[in-house]
Amino acid sequence: MKAIDVQSIHDTSRPMRERMETLVRWKQQQITESIEQLETSTFHIDEWTRGNGGGGGQTMVLQNGSVFEKGGVNISVVHGKLPPQAVARMRADHQNLKPSSLGDGSVPFFACGLSLVIHPHNPHAPTTHANYRYFETLDAETGEVAAWWFGGGADLTPSYLYEEDVVNFHQCHKDALDKYDKELYPKYKKWCDEYFYIKHRGETRGVGGIFFDDMDSMPADTLLHLVESCFDAFIPSYIPLVVKHKDDPFTDDQKQWQQIRRGRYVEFNLVLDRGTQFGLSTPGLRVESILMSLPATASWLYDHHPEEGTEEAKLVEVLQTPRDWIAA
Numbered sequence: 302m303k304a305i306d307v308q309s310i311h312d313t314s315r316p317m318r319e320r321m322e323t324l325v326r327w328k329q330q331q332i333t334e335s336i337e338q339l340e341t342s343t344f345h346i347d348e349w350t351r352g353n354g355g356g357g358g359q360t361m362v363l364q365n366g367s368v369f370e371k372g373g374v375n376i377s378v379v380h381g382k383l384p385p386q387a388v389a390r391m392r393a394d395h396q397n398l399k400p401s402s403l404g405d406g407s408v409p410f411f412a413c414g415l416s417l418v419i420h421p422h423n424p425h426a427p428t429t430h431a432n433y434r435y436f437e438t439l440d441a442e443t444g445e446v447a448a449w450w451f452g453g454g455a456d457l458t459p460s461y462l463y464e465e466d467v468v469n470f471h472q473c474h475k476d477a478l479d480k481y482d483k484e485l486y487p488k489y490k491k492w493c494d495e496y497f498y499i500k501h502r503g504e505t506r507g508v509g510g511i512f513f514d515d516m517d518s519m520p521a522d523t524l525l526h527l528v529e530s531c532f533d534a535f536i537p538s539y540i541p542l543v544v545k546h547k548d549d550p551f552t553d554d555q556k557q558w559q560q561i562r563r564g565r566y567v568e569f570n571l572v573l574d575r576g577t578q579f580g581l582s583t584p585g586l587r588v589e590s591i592l593m594s595l596p597a598t599a600s601w602l603y604d605h606h607p608e609e610g611t612e613e614a615k616l617v618e619v620l621q622t623p624r625d626w627i628a629a
Contacts, residue, residue: 305330310529317449317521318411321435324525325376325415326359328433328532332417333361333374335536339543342366344374349587355381360590364597368426368547372419373593382407383438409439414453415532416576418594419539424559426546427459427466428507428566429539430594432576433528451524452514455535456493457542458507458566460559462616464626466542467508471626473538474511477530481523489513494623499569504620506569558613560600567599 305327310320333344342363350357358377363369384407414434421428433453440447457470471490478485493512498505511531516524570577580591607613 310525313522317435317446317525318413318437320525321413321528322378324529324532325378325413325433328535329359329361329374329376329415332535335540336363336369336372336374336419339368339540339547340366342369344372347589349590351379351381351587353381355379358587358590360587360593362593366422368421368423368543370420370422371597372417374415374417375590375593376413376415377587377590378413380409380411383410408447409441409444410437411439412436416594420563420596421543421547423547423549424460424551424555425463425549426543427457427539428563428596429455429457431455431532431535433532435525435528448517449521450515450517451521451528452516453528453531454489454493454510454512455531455538456497456507456510456512457539458562459616460562461555461612462508462619463542463546466545468626469542470508470510470538473534474531475627477534478511478527480530481519481527485513486511490625497569499565499573501572502565502568504565504617505623506566506620508619508626509623557600558607560598561602561605562616563596563599564601567595570594 305323307323307327309315310324310327312320337343340363342365344361344363347360347362348357349360356377356379358375358379360373360375363372366372382405412434413436414432416430416432416434418430419428431454433451435449435451437449438447439445455470455474457467459466475486475490478489489511490509493509494505496512497507497509519527577591577594581588607617
């Protein structure tokens, strides 16, 4: 891969958009390398461009590996004009987002981020997701940044509940946030449980993690460092769990249960996830990258419920009543 000037991430003379782009490119490289160390397969690199000179990105996908059934680590660096309906929705959360001065009601924007989803073969090894992003809008007349914010998070979606694994995942992310404000983890943990909630099922998608959006209440430089800290938490929070469980023996019934849980994952991503909805409604969309998060295989059995007292039922109980895994 091309060498990345990591030191430039902390160069405050550079525009935030350039610093965030460097950060996500660096983290894509680190994360994919850590995953490939467990694999006999390598990531396929798909460079893509958005229409009308609107930027592009790099999707790295691994399929049918020895450990991972499917994994994707995607970065995007895109710009263009937000349509009027998107501007109207965003102004509800961003009062400093100025009305458009363009004749068509659109607003110039820039967005940059990394999104990943990893689906292991073994049902005892959990699926995970992480996403960190930066968004800014520009004054159409001056070209200056008019509004900006960060968002992101990471969460864990096991098929079988190993409490020590969940504690490790949460502890790593709590430690990452505590460096900046010890009130952030409980807030972002609760936000994660509420966001990744499959309301038509009455259960969370997984066992949570952290989630935040529209964050502009701290200086941008501080938030970039916070995002970097959360990125740094990902590998130690997840890779050891895969190492621990990738060779666990499993039955056909346990594999079937994994397929059912993946079905729930698909339901959330296609029906409820705001990121998927935003991506599919954006002009010049990249469908393969947006739907990269979906597993290669999933299942829906009619009116399926695990038997009381089973390991499967133990997981569902936690999904229906989220826990506080570590002390705030």
